Amino acid sequence: MTDQELIDFRREKWRVNGNPVRTLDDARSFIEAVGFCLLLPLETPLLVPTFVGGWSGSDENLPRLRQAFSNPRAKEATDLMVRLLRDKSAYEANLFDENNAFLFSAAAFPYFYALVGERNPRQAPRPGPRSPYSELACDAYQIIHRKGPISKLKLLDDVGKGISMPALDRALAELWSKLRITRVDYDEREGASWDVLQRWAPDAVAEGINTSANSALSALISKYLDGVIAADLPELETFFGNFVPRSKVRESVNALLAARELSFISVGHRSLIQITETPVRRAVVK
Numbered sequence: 001m002t003d004q005e006l007i008d009f010r011r012e013k014w015r016v017n018g019n020p021v022r023t024l025d026d027a028r029s030f031i032e033a034v035g036f037c038l039l040l041p042l043e044t045p046l047l048v049p050t051f052v053g054g055w056s057g058s059d060e061n062l063p064r065l066r067q068a069f070s071n072p073r074a075k076e077a078t079d080l081m082v083r084l085l086r087d088k089s090a091y092e093a094n095l096f097d098e099n100n101a102f103l104f105s106a107a108a109f110p111y112f113y114a115l116v117g118e119r120n121p122r123q124a125p126r127p128g129p130r131s132p133y134s135e136l137a138c139d140a141y142q143i144i145h146r147k148g149p150i151s152k153l154k155l156l157d158d159v160g161k162g163i164s165m166p167a168l169d170r171a172l173a174e175l176w177s178k179l180r181i182t183r184v185d186y187d188e189r190e191g192a193s194w195d196v197l198q199r200w201a202p203d204a205v206a207e208g209i210n211t212s213a214n215s216a217l218s219a220l221i222s223k224y225l226d227g228v229i230a231a232d233l234p235e236l237e238t239f240f241g242n243f244v245p246r247s248k249v250r251e252s253v254n255a256l257l258a259a260r261e262l263s264f265i266s267v268g269h270r271s272l273i274q275i276t277e278t279p280v281r282r283a284v285v286k
Contacts, residue, residue, distance in 0.1 A: 001230075003268040009229045011059070014049035020057030027080055028089045030054050031105045035223035036112075039081060039101040040065055040074060047228055047235050051103060052077040065100050082186050088201060092183055094176045095242050106204070108223050113208025114216035116243055117179035121198040121205055125180060132178065136163065137171040144181055144194050151190035179205075217244060217252045222261065222275055230265055230272035 011017040013033060021030045030051075031037065037049040041062050053059045055077035063071035068078075081101060084090040091109040093116075095102040104112050125133040125141050133141075136159065143158045144150055150158075156168055172194065175181045182200055185193040198205045208216075217240070224239060225231060236253060237246040253273065256262040263276040 001265060001267045006229055006267050006272075010049075013227065013229065014059075015054040015057060016049075016059040018057050021051075021054040021080070024080070024083055024087065024089075027051075027054075027084045028087075031084065031090045031103060032107065034105075034227040035108045035220075036102065036104045036227070038096070039078065039103065040068055042096060042100070046239060047231060048224075048239060049227065051081055051101075055080060065097060068099070078186075085183065086185060091201065091204065093179070094173060108220065109201075110204045110207035110211060111216035111219045111223075112243075113179055113205060114211040115213055115220075116177070117197075117205065117208055119209055121180065121209075125175065125178075133174050134171060136167060137174040140168065140171045141175055141180060141196075144175075145196050145199075148181075148195040148199070149184050149193045150195075151187060151193045153190045155194065214252065217248060218256055218261075221249070221252055221256065225262065225273065225275050230267060230274040232270060232272050236273070 008017075012019075014037075015021050015030055021027050034049045037051050037054070038046070039051045041050050041053075041064055043064060050059075050062060052074055053062055056062065056073055063074040068074040081090070081103065084103070085092060089106055090103045091106065093102045093104060093112060124145065125131070125138050127133055127135040127138050139159055140155060143155060147154075147158070152165075152168065152172070156163065156165060159168065172181065176183075179197050181194050182197045183192045184195045184200055187193070221236065221240065224236070228235075233250065233253060237249050240246075240249045253262065257264075257273070260276055262273050264271050265274045266272075
């Protein structure tokens with residue numbers, strides 16, 4: 001495979017070849033095909049598709065986070081993304097920034113939950129010296145559990161006077177990072193609405209709880225390679241290092257290579273890793 005062929009394969013898969021994602025059905029097909037994506041490009045590029053790129057049908061001059069509020073493409077892509085979340089065809093994680101969603105397909109999300117989510121989500125978070133949750137986060141969780149889905153503005157009213165919006169944002173981030181809560185809707189006047197993830201997506205949470213971390217990481221690596229066609233080990237470590245140790249990524253990749261579920265392919269002057277016996281590989285062999 002040449003470097004240009006790899007680029008062309010990715011452009012087709014990521015819907016930036018003039019075939020834009022415009023309907024809810026298009027969005028479902030897109031997220032299922034790529035497995036996961038960013039809403040907007042990062043300032044430091046990451047080898048992963050973007051939802052705004054798929055919506056635009058192009059990867060040229062895509063809006064970044066600092067331009068998102070004034071860019072019509074970012075707004076329209078966000079509106080379609082919110083519909084995807086409401087439909088439970090995708091789930092959101094705060095891997096990078098609350099305002100730059102990272103989306104997982106419904107099929108991929110339980111594997112992510114298995115890696116970062118709470119194994120006993122029925123037990124409410126409690127503050128303490130060894131707890132990852134502050135007292136405000138625990139209070140916010142109780143309100144969301146009792147009244148959710150609830151908008152951030154209404155939640156701010158309920159947590160009591162003297163709590164600032166930045167403090168509430170930090171508390172929500174604590175809960176979201178462990179997948180205790182999730183954003184389920186958005187309103188321009190009241191902001192995002194939050195619900196307890198276990199209530200919003202009980203089947204996905206149950207599947208994640210019953211999946212081992214090793215199996216989950218192997219599944220996500222395979223889906224990532226399916227979405228990017230082929231990648232080298234540093235690219236895999238850079239992406240998955242955002243939520244698991246890089247040493248675990250290397251161990252999982254080596255195990256998949258030993259099991260021949262992954263294999264090497266020459267792309268230009270590089271040796272990349274791909275899923276064994278993909279249609280792309282068979283085409284290259286022929």
